[in-house]
Amino acid sequence: MTPNAATKFTHTPVLLNAILDHLSEMPDEGWFVDGTFGRGGHTRAILSAKKDWRVLALDCDLDAIEFAQREFQNDIMSGRLKVLHAEFSDVDTWIKALQADTNNKTAHVIGMLLDLGVSSPQLDEGRRGFSFYHEGPLDMRMNARDTVTAADIVNTWPEKDLNDLFHHLGEVRSPFRVSRKIVERRREKRFSTTRELADLIAEASGWHKKGHHPATNFFMAIRIQVNHELERLSQALPKIVEQLSPGGRVFVITFHSLEDRIVKNAFRQFVAGNKGFLINKKVIQASWDEKKSNPRARSAKLRIFERSQK
Ligand SMILES: C[S@@+](CC[C@H](N)C(=O)[O-])C[C@H]1O[C@@H](n2cnc3c(N)ncnc32)[C@H](O)[C@@H]1O
Numbered sequence: 001m002t003p004n005a006a007t008k009f010t011h012t013p014v015l016l017n018a019i020l021d022h023l024s025e026m027p028d029e030g031w032f033v034d035g036t037f038g039r040g041g042h043t044r045a046i047l048s049a050k051k052d053w054r055v056l057a058l059d060c061d062l063d064a065i066e067f068a069q070r071e072f073q074n075d076i077m078s079g080r081l082k083v084l085h086a087e088f089s090d091v092d093t094w095i096k097a098l099q100a101d102t103n104n105k106t107a108h109v110i111g112m113l114l115d116l117g118v119s120s121p122q123l124d125e126g127r128r129g130f131s132f133y134h135e136g137p138l139d140m141r142m143n144a145r146d147t148v149t150a151a152d153i154v155n156t157w158p159e160k161d162l163n164d165l166f167h168h169l170g171e172v173r174s175p176f177r178v179s180r181k182i183v184e185r186r187r188e189k190r191f192s193t194t195r196e197l198a199d200l201i202a203e204a205s206g207w208h209k210k211g212h213h214p215a216t217n218f219f220m221a222i223r224i225q226v227n228h229e230l231e232r233l234s235q236a237l238p239k240i241v242e243q244l245s246p247g248g249r250v251f252v253i254t255f256h257s258l259e260d261r262i263v264k265n266a267f268r269q270f271v272a273g274n275k276g277f278l279i280n281k282k283v284i285q286a287s288w289d290e291k292k293s294n295p296r297a298r299s300a301k302l303r304i305f306e307r308s309q310k
Pocket of ligand 1 (some may be wrong): 010012013014023035037038039040041042043058059060061064087088089107115116117118119120142232
């Protein structure tokens, strides 16, 4: 097979053992929804650990879907895996479609996973425009159906809105110099590549921490905005909980404090509304060994909610 974008890069699933450890007390059969399929690391392990489960896998990125269709052919053919190009914020629609499709209105959902953020292949591939280390178009869309790119934001947003974006989503304390320089520079020439923006940020802000590129938080803020990450997460959580059958669990892995706050507050509301309870009072984090071997695991936080039996 000719190596292409989807096979060249790999992704190591985060907190996999922590998730597998919490599958044992769950219902024996039904559908598990992997809302962020990526390269299928979690899906593969779940299919292998739970022989009577089936997985509905969603991803908004066509590269992920193409990968699934090629690398998970056997599971798809056997009916254990169904893969859809979809936003997880539309999960209710897809579950209803699954029930209609399998002609089984009682096809029940016993669990769902959201492993948020970008996958390693998305970051590593220059043409996706997510990384300041790889030259590429300033794009950052996970879903090609979205219309606004990173370049649109950087080239058109007013200076004040850029400041707010970097401050709120990037948690940059003083983004003013960078925003001002962006606005000055784009009057002469529009930004079109990741390098142009990364170089300007490095020049305007300087290196403060060894090993931490000054563009890190600025790029993250733009990516979160381009992909409506916080809105889609907030929309998805109540829909997921409504779809879960009694005893079903939702697992959410976050990588950013704002995401984690959304999950924490949503879970609290579900508990207050007697919809279920928290499996772990404190967030689950990766072990020292996992953090050492997989840098993505360093900021990962896992929260688990169980739907009550009522
Ligand atoms: C961190 S990766 C998941 C990796 C996966 N768990 C694995 O082990 O390979 C996140 C994936 O979620 C997808 N994604 C992000 N936001 C999404 C959304 N709103 N709807 C559907 N997929 C989304 C991304 O395209 C990416 O492939």
